[in-house]
Amino acid sequence: GAVVSQHPSWVICKSGTSVKIECRSLDFQATTMFWYRQFPKQSLMLMATSNEGSKATYEQGVEKDKFLINHASLTLSTLTVTSAHPEDSSFYICSANRGRNSEQFFGPGTRLTVL
């Protein structure tokens, strides 16, 4: 149990377009979902924390208007990269937990390439 999926697994888009990434908890209800960004050969940086039905909490330095997060249900969170630019190219990973202080379960990641 505790499987988290992401869709798409990779996406290539043109500069200026918007891209939506989905994160789903397949066999549990996620109290909280997290979005991370990982540059090549680097660590994961937390972008934002989202709870179902409420606004996401963004980490310092993350543009909330650039990275729109919608947590519509207990099993789905979406990250929309608006007006994407080449510097937004990265590996985006989501995670979810099923209770306060519980383990985070990670999705397989989405590789975004902006041309």
Added chain:
Amino acid sequence: AQSVTQLGSHVSVSEGALVLLRCNYSSSVPPYLFWYVQYPNQGLQLLLKYTSAATLVKGINGFEAEFKKSETSFHLTKPSAHMSDAAEYFCAVSFGNEKLTFGTGTRLTIIP
């Protein structure tokens, strides 16, 4: 602020040799500590976690880690390396607020 430091961005060991990946944390309160493994182009998989119970924690794939408060360390070990252990390993810390802070990672290479 909480932080975690991984010494050695790249570690190479021979197949069958001991694996030791180092992690130190800084904190004024007891932390939760985690080790994750990441294979290329994949998400993270939890190897093991310390949440204030036993200080020696056993995880999956033969890995274990020992929490040493006096040394503020949580080093990851495996007695005998296998080729399939080649991956990126991340130490992470949390203080019960659900947010994880990751170390910079250690790439483990296994020499045949």
